Amino acid sequence: MRNTPIKQLFYPFAFLTRAIIDLVYPPLCLLCEVRLAEGQEQICQPCLSSFVLLGKPHTEFSVPHDLYIHQAWALFDFDENVKNLIHHLKYSQRRKPILRLLDHFEKSILKQLPSEPYDLVLPIPLHPRKLRERGYNQVEDMARWLASRMGARVDQKIVVRSRYTQTQTKLNALERQKNLAGAFRIQGSPDLHNKRILLVDDVLTTGATSNTLAQVLEEQGCSQIDLLTLSTPRLSHA
Numbered sequence: 001m002r003n004t005p006i007k008q009l010f011y012p013f014a015f016l017t018r019a020i021i022d023l024v025y026p027p028l029c030l031l032c033e034v035r036l037a038e039g040q041e042q043i044c045q046p047c048l049s050s051f052v053l054l055g056k057p058h059t060e061f062s063v064p065h066d067l068y069i070h071q072a073w074a075l076f077d078f079d080e081n082v083k084n085l086i087h088h089l090k091y092s093q094r095r096k097p098i099l100r101l102l103d104h105f106e107k108s109i110l111k112q113l114p115s116e117p118y119d120l121v122l123p124i125p126l127h128p129r130k131l132r133e134r135g136y137n138q139v140e141d142m143a144r145w146l147a148s149r150m151g152a153r154v155d156q157k158i159v160v161r162s163r164y165t166q167t168q169t170k171l172n173a174l175e176r177q178k179n180l181a182g183a184f185r186i187q188g189s190p191d192l193h194n195k196r197i198l199l200v201d202d203v204l205t206t207g208a209t210s211n212t213l214a215q216v217l218e219e220q221g222c223s224q225i226d227l228l229t230l231s232t233p234r235l236s237h238a
């Protein structure tokens, strides 16, 4: 007893506390709110299995001028589960469920993506004001998840969202493009010559935002800019 590390003495206590918390507040599935089985986290198995993974690159953009994105993927069908997950991710600080989803589909996701490594994975940046309000960029975790599995690095400092753009939901493609003019600028003097970049965002609506950023990156000499989003209503079958 005398040699037992103090931490070890608390193990039974911690275990008991956890058991009581679980009894009073049992961990529930984020999406269907059923009680999670032992060993499950964040999203239950039936909900995980109900996500529909889309299998190939798409070209579903609606931009009025040139397209600067070379290849694009939207991982999942834009169904209620995806909408729900993104809502929780953006508005109720629930950051872990998306990683649980990506882990569950890891093999199939990676099989779709190019084997040639990217130099950089860039989450589409939020304006600093928005970042302060939310406390985090909701696509940062997804970007890190992808980068770690594709042997790339994430850089969140290269690009700054320099203009606070008004909400774009009611604008048409041309208005969106105008609204975004000058929205991004490159910070410092990074060497982007011949670099392959993967942009990451949660939902693709028209593609105007990512295309504007892709144009800025191409002007810096990047050789290829691809885009991966979690989903897009443009491909939805729902």
Ligand SMILES: [Zn+2]
Residues within 6 Å of the ligand: 029, 030, 031, 032, 033, 034, 043, 044, 045, 046, 047, 048
């Ligand atoms: Zn569920």
